[in-house]
Amino acid sequence: MNFSVNKNEFFNNLQIADHAISSNSPQPILRGILISAKEGQLTLTGSDADISIQKIMKADEKNQLNISEEGSILIDAQYLMQIVKKLDSEIISIEIIDGSLTKFSGSSVVFKINGMNTDDYPTIDFSKPMNSIKMDAAVLSDIIDQTAFATSLKETRPVLTGVNFNLNNDQLNCTATDSYRLAKKTIEFKSDVSFNITIPSKSLNEVRGTILMNAKEIEIAQNDKKAQFWSEDMVLQTRLLDGGYPETERLIPSEFSYTMKISREDLIHAIDRTTFIKNDNMTINRLQCSSDEVILTNKSQEIGESHENLNAVFTGEPLDISFSGTYVMDAAKALRGSEIIVKFTGEMKPFILSCDEDTTILQLVLPVRTYN
Template sequence: MYFKINKKTFLDNINVVSRAVSMNSPLPVLHNIKLSVKNDYIQLTASDGDISIQTSIFSDEESNLIIFEEGDVLLDGKYLSDMIRKIDAEIVEVETIDGCLTNIRGLQVNFELNGIKSEYYPVIDFSQPAESFELEADVLKNIIYQTCFATSDKETRPVLTGVNFNCSGNVLTCVATDSYRLAQKRIVLENNHYFNITIPSKSLQDVSRIINTDNDITISLSDKKVLFIINNILVQTRLIDGLYPETSRLIPNEFSYELLVDARDLLNALDRASFIKNEGIYLVKMEMSEFEIVITSRSNDVVSVERVTPIEYVGEPLSISFKGNYVYDAIRVLNAFQVNISFSGNMKPFILKSIDDENVLQLVLPIKTYN
């Protein structure tokens, strides 16, 4: 195996697949990146058992790829990345010189890295499932940004650690919840599809970080896996088993109180109030009237009071308590100048929406207090 390649192109692709390298994997072979050199391209593959990533680099003006000899080898992901990063040259050379011993060089720098035979790497099936649809890159990134934060970080209910993608007809509904808050995003697709899958939040966040294009992204799925095709990058992840809870019944549709407020003003007030912990949580009380919003947080040692002027408030005065960081996160991901918050009562879930995008909905459960 022997090739020359542009350092930046090679390192960029190593960094992409390295997201799937887990140094904590019980299988030591998964600490490695599989490097495959073909007739006219090279391929990098990595997996942690749950998510697998493969990139292909072809010969062009950007890559400056020249292949002298085909072959395969497994190389430690961290060492490979560090070595390429430390080479101060535009072009690097990679060559196996004695079995799996790999020479990595550029100008006056010469590294040697002991590799492993590629036959020891598990076979990963990157075949494309039949069910496929496309999303614009920005649309997919927004789905991930506006939902993943609301997933659970507790493994007691594994299905809640992912985002549910449910499509019936041409409407795709993406939902995340940790039982105390909920994020929902709806997208209209070009064609009809029928599926109900739950994708791990971590995998989706890796996909978002990998997206490097404005082109459409192909999403192909089966009942066991989902494959994201991002130009020359394949990202494949297992699906979470289990039935996702029916969340539509949790979303109220009748409200007695409506608040329209400047998003930045409310975010700043919540940020200043939400650093105070009360019995382990960032508890905030919000009192509303047509004239002002009073946001209070307190502990045994500290009290914070913030005031915000509403743009509009409809209903009788209302006092409600909640986790300040939950509402802060919900407003932050709406990316709105103005936010509409709808309440049914002080102990019922309330809804946050952008006035510019009805397809995104955030829900937060209030907290009962005794003062």
């Protein structure tokens, strides 16, 4: 293998493939980026066995790719990124000179690095499943931003570490929950395809950090084992989470006894001011509501307490409810409107955060029992 390429363009493409690699992988082979030079293009592949990314660089005026000898090599991603970054010329040359020994050349700087045998790299099936849909990249970005944060961080129920995508009857429901909060995004989506899959939130965050950065439209292909996100020159492939996703619709109240309207920014800032006051490493806020005033407090015997009168409009009988400040603040940040509507059913029952400006998203939070 022997090729030359624009250093910055090559580095930018390597960064994308690097998103799929775990530097702590117990398998050294999975700490590498596979570089394949063939038929006038470079194919860069990275994988941690759960997420795999394949990025294509076709020769053009911008990347100035010139392949003089086809071939492939596997280089540890950490070394590869450092070498390319520190070479001292706009155009760099990469050549296999002996077995897997690879030479990287700039103007006056030369690195010789031991690569790994490409035959040892796992075979990754990037074949596209038959079922696929196309989606505006901005829509997918909103789905991820407004739901993925609510997934579970614990592996005790693996299916809860992902976002459930359920497309049926021209409606796409995207749901995330960790059993203490829930985020649900519902959009009208006309399609002959139907599916019910759960995608790890880690994979979705990588989609947001790579393929969604420049693409305008994304193709999502899936079967019962994997999901793929395609753009013109890249594919990100992820495994799916096994197990049935819990029925969450029954958790969402349909009738409410109390309503509070408040500026989204005011609520976020009010809770944020109290986040340093913690009980058992949690920020627990208490909300005392009446038609006359709405008071947000936080109290810790070890640290102290806070008290703030909120500029909010409350409707209903007096209400006293406590909740995780972090969860409510996350939910408020995920909403898009300037004003939030918080609907309550009782002091120890789930409550809903929504906004009239974006009716596609709903946030649910469970209260916390306290002994004030």
